[in-house]
Amino acid sequence: MSGPTLSDKIQEAAAAIRRLASKQGTSRAAASPEWRPEVGVILGSGLGDLALEVEDAVRLDYAEIPHFPRSTVMGHAGTLVMGTLEGRNVLVYQGRVHYYEGYTMEEITFSVRLMKALGAHTMLVTNAVGGIAEKLIPGDLATIRDHINFMGMNPLRGPNAEALGPRFPRMDDAYDVVLRTYAHDVAKAQGLDLKDAVYLALSGPSYETRAEIAFFRQFGAETVGMSTVPEVIVARHSGLRVLGVSCVTNALHGTYEEANHEAVVAQANEAKPRFIRLIRGILRDLPAPAPTATSGHH
Secondary structure (H helix, E strand, C coil), X not given: CCCCCHHHHHHHXXXXXXXXXXXXXXXXXXXXXXXXXXXXXXXXXXXXHHHHHCEEEEEEEHHHCCCCCCCCCCCCCCEEEEEEECCEEEEEEECCCCHHHCCCHHHHCHHHHHHHXXXXXXXXXXXXEEECCCCCCCCCEEEEEEEEECCCCCCCCCCCCCCCCXXXXXXXXXXXXXXXXXXXXXXXXXXXXXXXXXXXXXXXXXXXXXXXXXXXXHHCCCEXXXXXXXXXXXXXXXXXXXXXXXXXXXXXXXXXXXXXXXXXXXXXXXXHHHHHHHHHHHHHCCCCCCHHHHCCCC
């Protein structure tokens, strides 16, 4: 007897979230069965504190949600937060799970399927990255212009569920140009020098060798990390708009700093006030999606 399909798991998890949220009090808007998130936010290493600023919040531990994987890495709390931020309905994942933790691609992208099922039209994905390009220094924030999938795996491999998205989704416009332009306008108004970068994703968890970094630089990569790309592929498969924002936590050029996870989290913490201010500013007047952006995939 075959187990539940991916669609079954998504619906079961979504129903459980609604049920668990309703128990947290009808005075909270997010506890209402009619509540829908507009934006799903995934917070990367050391960037989870933005979730603490969500108002009228309903908070659920990942362990409470059926089929939802648990975060096992320092800097990833493992909490789903629903509420409002800058007057916008948000679904915030305080911590993500990674391929290197031993999860399948289906499991690490389940959060994206879920935000779509709950009603979101836009995904704001964040991460901590190493800076390959010389223009990037620790503490910099950068929008993701494009990505290179070097993880050796695609989350859409296997049978395709037409109800969830097309067999061959386009990725040439993965990172929404309208949202990226808008993010840079917000940063400029804040006096923030927001960079723009091509992100390369590896499976991890080991950091990169010097030869690999030199190779990636020739490849056109400007930042490197161990997440995000599977989530973005599934978001585009689902018809979600995507904006990506990276926090550069270590430099992989010049003197080539030795990387370690504690330093990565510490640097993300240092950049946190600027990061939170930028994301709040982006959410405040987020452009509405064009009709084609959420019209489905048929």
